[in-house]
Amino acid sequence: MQMIKVILHSVFILWCPIFLLISCQPSEKKAPLANKAAEDYQYFGLDSPGNKPQLFSPDIISTHMNERDYTQSPSGNTVFYSLVLPANNLSVIMYQFFDGLFWSEPEVARFSGQYKDLEPAFSPDGNRLFFVSKRPVDNTYDEKDYDIWYLDIQKNGWSNPTNVGSPVNSESDEYFPSVSENGNLYFTTSYEDSFGKEDIYFSRFENGKYTTPINLGDSINTDLYEFNAFIAPDESYLIFSSSGREDGQGGGDLYISYRNEDGIWSKARNMGKRINSDKMDYCPFVSQDEKYFFFTSQRETYIFTNRKRKQLSEIYQLSNSIENGLGNIYWIEFNKNAWK
Helix, strand or coil, X not given: CHHHHHHHHHCHHHHHHHHHHHCCCCCCCCCCCCCCCHHHHHHHHCCCCCCCCEECCECCCXXXXXXXXXXXXXXXXEEEEEEECCCCCXXXXXXXXXXXXXXXXXXXXXXXXXXXXXXXEECCCCCEEEEEECCXXXXXXXXXXXEEEEEEEECCEECCCEXXXXXXXXXXXXXXXXXXXXXXXXXXXCXXXXXXXXXXXXXXXXXXXXXXXXXXXXXXXXXXXXXXXXXXXXXXXXXXXXXXXXXXXXXXXXXXXXXXXXXXXXXXXXXXXXXXXXXXXXXXXXXXXXXXXXXXXXXXXXXXXXXXXXXXXXXXXXXXXXXXXXXXXXXXXXXXXXXX
């Protein structure tokens, strides 16, 4: 089994162009992988990262470019993530699919590439994909603020993007959607009743519609920045990022809060040095089986911090290295009760 995993991951780059035309097409719905063991293809055939954060899929998903916002389908055979240019003048949503034999080569998702798109997130049943975008809501070409959008899986593939609409979307930016099993939508924004710069809100999904968003309160939100919240499917815990807190490790840290039977959220706790670094750590995601925790981090290799004079060739090498200070996807084994 270990040899199979190594082969699946190592031959990716050599074989993917051959299968590009028969895989990775968002407009086609693939057949179930009934004859393929999940451990043979989920997580790109990689070994478990253990209890220390490791780069996820280096040189394929995590590269020298700026990647963030990883999500995967409940079955584990489809992944989306964001790719952002350094000047933030373009951001696109990337797509990969396991076709039953190989993982497809990364490509820009069919619905992305024209406007600034970010933060894809599957619904727990895998039938809907949410994301944020600056695309116009009408037929003009004028970009607007960030809104939350979604696509549905249909018989013949993905639907066209649909704007979630009011009362969720507003004249403010809405970011990082995350959805529970009952359809409740959690996201980041800054409204008049915000505690600080940005807060975490949620909107109940009732009778097929979203209700007026509610601030999650001072157990989670402060007068600083709170953003990028992942909600557990059963709404039992919430993981989010915050920057500037006294217990922070650096540029931004990941925090966790638990919801009790009365619906009250516990005081958010820093997830600690095992998860967080002195760089920006954000964009949390937990796999459907709750075995692994994924997040984005802007870590850099230790070579950046030494004071040895560097030649131009070394500078080029550092710039093109994976851990060069731009975003990458990391993963670690997950125990949801570890911070109670």
